[in-house]
Each structure stands twice: as C-alpha cells, then as structure tokens.
Amino acid sequence: MIADSGLVDGLRPSPNFGERRGHSRPEMLIMHYTGMADGESALRWMCMERSQVSSHYLIQEDGGVVQLVCEADRAWHAGAGDWRGRDDINSRSIGIEIVNPGHEHGYRAYPPAQVASVLALGLDIVGRHAIPPENVLGHSDVAPGRKQDPGELFPWADLAAAGLGHFVRPERLSGGRFFGRGDSGEPVAAFQSMLAAYGYGIDPTGDFDERTRAVTIAFQQHFRPCKVDGIADMSTITTLYRLLGALASSPLAAQGGSRGAIRTA
Template sequence: MSAAFVPDSSIVERVEPSPNFDERTGLARPDMIVLHYTGMQFSHDAIDRLRDTKARVSSHYVVLENGGVVQMVPEAKRAWHAGVSSWNGDADINSRSIGIEICNPGHDFGYPDFPKRQIAAVIMLCRAIFTRNIIRPENVVAHSDVAPSRKQDPGEKFPWKRLAQSGVGLWVEPAPITDSPKLQAGDSGDMVADLQRALIDYGYGVEPTAQYDPLTREAVIAFQRHFRPALVDGLTDASTRETLRKLLVAREFQGTAQNAAKPDAPKPGSGNPLPAAS
C-alpha cells in the first residue's frame, strides 16, 4: 500500500494513494492536463484499479459523478495515465502532464452525459492546478488527442466549450457542417499534406506523408471528438478544415497576447499552414 500524502489542493475530498507512479523527467513542472474518462461502470472499481500494482495505471486525480475529488498521486510525481502517446513531438506525456480521470462508464457502457456538478468540479480542479503550474490553453487535452490510435475518451459528449468558457482549455465555435467535398482514406496530395501539417502544428502525432493514412484518419477523429463533436466520422470536410484553421488562429492570438509583455519570449507554434475553406 502506498503511503498517504498531503493533497495538493483544498478541493480534494480524500486521498486514495496509488503506488503506480515514478519520478518526472525533463520539465521542472508539468505543462499539460490530460482528461480521461474511467470507462468503468462503478467509481469504486475504477479507484481500485488505479491502485492495483498489477494494473500499472494511475492518475493524479479522480472526479466522481457527484463532484467529489479524489487525489491518488501527488502532482510532483509522474502518474501512469497516458500510456503510449504523443503531443507536439513529445512521447513522454506522463512526465509533462497531470492526469484527471472523470468517472463515466464510457462508450462500452452506454456513455451517459457528464453531470453538471461533476463538470463544475473538473473546472474547479483545473483552475486550482493552474495556480501551481503554467499550462497553456491548448495543452488541456483529451486522452484521445494524445493517443488517437488507442483511445476515445473523454469523448464527444464531454463539454469542452463549457470548460473553455470557464478559462479551461481552448475552443472555437465549430464551422457549420455542409455538403462539401471530403478527404478520406486513400486520398493523397497537397490538400492532405496541408491537413497533416495543420494537425502536427496543433500537436497531433501524425506523419507528413501526404497520404490519408490510418494515423491521419485517427487524428481527425480525435480532433472531431474534441472540437467538432456534432459529427465524428474521420472524414475531413470543409467544416473540419475550417474549425482546425480557426483553432490555430485562436491559439496564435492567445499566444501573442500572452507574450506582448515578454519581447524575448519565443513565438507559439509555427504559423497557420491550413488555408481557409472555400
């Protein structure tokens, strides 16, 4: 059994120590938050699994359906929540992130809506984490964003817009869905290359092959789950392309505003390679 510790935040209801962690490498402090759902029917089963040494998984926090917050690993430690993953070219997401598991049965068990009080607790927890760590809005991500080939949580029902309205994460209003030409599996060429560059620029771990390969399709699905949840089909229509373009612009605008008082600070991102949808 892992030793008890003092919680990092006053909003923590109780501590359930997990032995499944090690030391962070690289960054002095985490600069990402990764949001998950537990994908299990009962919250106590999820907590038991996150404490099981044989499972070798954990998270820093668990947010219960009633809004209670359980801490399992100190923020200073490296919880084992992201698995094989990538964001902005970094494959050790566990070292640079804080993991939050949100109790929800997930797609395999009916995928119910997230209760309002649970989402309020997630927002409060993230905002508390921000007081201790410098985390840019675009680095509040879904598990599916960093592991699109393996994961789909917290899924298309998760209210990312509500979080962004409360200062957690980055959001733009999705472009309207219309009957437009679509990029899909088997396509290749400059438009696919532009799409891949834009996905890579935002952080997704795709390869610039100019081929609409499985990895590209999976990244598009993850993007749609997060930013265009009304239709998640892995096809890149005008709505998907325009939403991605708007998101890159919003990220650059936020970065420019934050750096206005820091003339020597590096510029965020590498520009916006995706042309506006016509």
C-alpha cells in the same frame, strides 16, 4: 500523502507512480474517463499494484474529488503518446480520471456536479502550474486511435467558456469538398500539416491513411463533436484553421495558407 489542492475531498494513495523524468513541473493537463462500471471499481483498480495504472485525481459523478498520486510525481495515466513533438506524456502532465462508463460500457453525458468539479480542479491546477490553454487535452488527443476518452460528450466548449482549455466555435456542417481514407495529394498534406501545427502527432505524407483518420476522429471528438466520422469535411478543416488562428502565437503564417491549398487544389 498530503493533498495538493484544497478541492480534494479524500485521499486514496496509489502505489503506481514514479519520479518525473527530466521535468520538474507539469506542462499538460490530461482528461480521461474511467471506462468502468462505477467510481469505486476504478479507484480499486488504480490502487492495485498489478494494474500498473493510476492518475493524480479521480472525480466522482457527484463531484467528489479523490487524489491518488502527488502532483510532483509521475502518475501512470497516459501511456504511449505525444503532443507537439513531445513524448513521455506521463512525465509532462497531470492526469484527471472522470467517472464515466465510456464507449464500451454505456457512454453517457457528464453530470453537472461532476463538470463543476472538473472545472474548479482544472482551473486550480493550470493556475498553479502555468499550463497553457492549448495543453488542456483529452487522452485521445495525445493517443489518437489508441484511446477515445473523454469522448464527444465531454463539455470542452463549456469549460473553455469558463476559462479552462482552448476552444473555438465549430464551423457548421455543410457541403463542399472533403477528404477521407484513401485520398492523397497536396490538399491532404496541407490538412495534415495543420493538424501537426496544432499539436497532433502526424506527418504530412499527403496520404489520408488510417493514422490520419484516427487523428481526425480525435480532433472531431474534442473540437467538432456534433459529427465524429474521421472525414475531413469543410466544417472540420475550417474549425481547425480557426483554432490555429486563435492561438496566442499562431503558426498559420508559417503554414503558407494551408486552408487555401485545401480549397483550391
């Protein structure tokens, strides 16, 4: 095994990989946290055949970068999920595991040295593979409800400011109309359509069901992390609208003024 990046500090080959299915090069970069007690435990687990999990890279809390799977191969890091109507995320992506105990084991902020390595490695990967900013994602973005990593403490705003990923300034919290579990109607369908237009796997049914709540939480963890509650308040809706408008090819015109429908209905 040969390192794909000059930023790699060490190699720990994992047996858990295969060929990419129908995709010669990755088009997404997926961020994870390890959700285990320490980095060595996570490395051992991903290098055990019985675990059936791996990632291309792991970044230690001190910023050390370990490569486990060659970028040309399909690592087993994402599981079931979809983004922009595309499934088999493992075949379409490169996965980075970031050492952090996660929500179940004492979730905490990511150290500066670790964030610096995430930024450097991420920029290296997206530059070599021409991965668009809006396809730099968290595990929770492609698997809402099933996964919640890297979580609301992950510094998406700082990374985007340095050129990695897609982000806009979140709208401040305020009052106004909001939607939550059990609500239904055209405004809910408009909100669901906006989430789908950005890339989330959701159908515009008009019913604010558990799936909609899970996708809203995933969106908030990534793009409006100051309050993660699964409620589509005006801060969440306006941030989503702003994010759609900031895309290089914005789908807002095709949405027929979704935000207006939400506000006036």
